[in-house]
Amino acid sequence: MTRVYRRSLPYSVCIVISLDGVVTPGLGQGAYFMSLPWVKDAVRRLIGFTPYPGTLNVRLDADAVDVWRRIQEGRAIVLAPPPPETCGARLFAAIVGADVESAIIVPDVTRYGEDLLELIAAVHLRSRLDLRDHDRVTLRLRSTPA
Numbered sequence: 754m755t756r757v758y759r760r761s762l763p764y765s766v767c768i769v770i771s772l773d774g775v776v777t778p779g780l781g782q783g784a785y786f787m788s789l790p791w792v793k794d795a796v797r798r799l800i801g802f803t804p805y806p807g808t809l810n811v812r813l814d815a816d817a818v819d820v821w822r823r824i825q826e827g828r829a830i831v832l833a834p835p836p837p838e839t840c841g842a843r844l845f846a847a848i849v850g851a852d853v854e855s856a857i858i859v860p861d862v863t864r865y866g867e868d869l870l871e872l873i874a875a876v877h878l879r880s881r882l883d884l885r886d887h888d889r890v891t892l893r894l895r896s897t898p899a
Contacts, residue, residue, distance in 0.1 A: 784809030
C-alpha cells in the first residue's frame, strides 16, 4: 500500500511518501557499480555516507509503481560520471526499516524494469534488517513540494 503524508512545519510542508514492495534477488551488477571509487566518493559527498558495495533490490507493489514514476519526475541527486566513464545515476534519499538512511539509485543504464528499485546504504541492508527474499519492506522518501 502506498501512503502519502503531509506534515506542516513552521515555514514549509514536508511530504513523506511510502513505497511498499518485496525483497528480490538481483543480478549482482550493483556490487560492481557501487565498488567503483568515483561512485563511492560521489555518494559520500552527495548523500553523506560511504555506500556498502552492493544493493538491496525491492520489487514495488503494483500500486506503488505509478507513485514511483511521479517521484522520478521530480528532483533527484545526479551522480555524474567523470570522463571517460559513461554510466551515471540518479539518487533519491530514503529511509528503510525504522531508521536506516539509504538511497534509491537509478543507473543511467539498467536491465531492470521500472518496478524494481535498487537501494544503497552504508550497511549491508539484508543483514542489518534481517531481510530475506520475498520479505516485505517499506521505503519512505521525504520531499518538499515545488
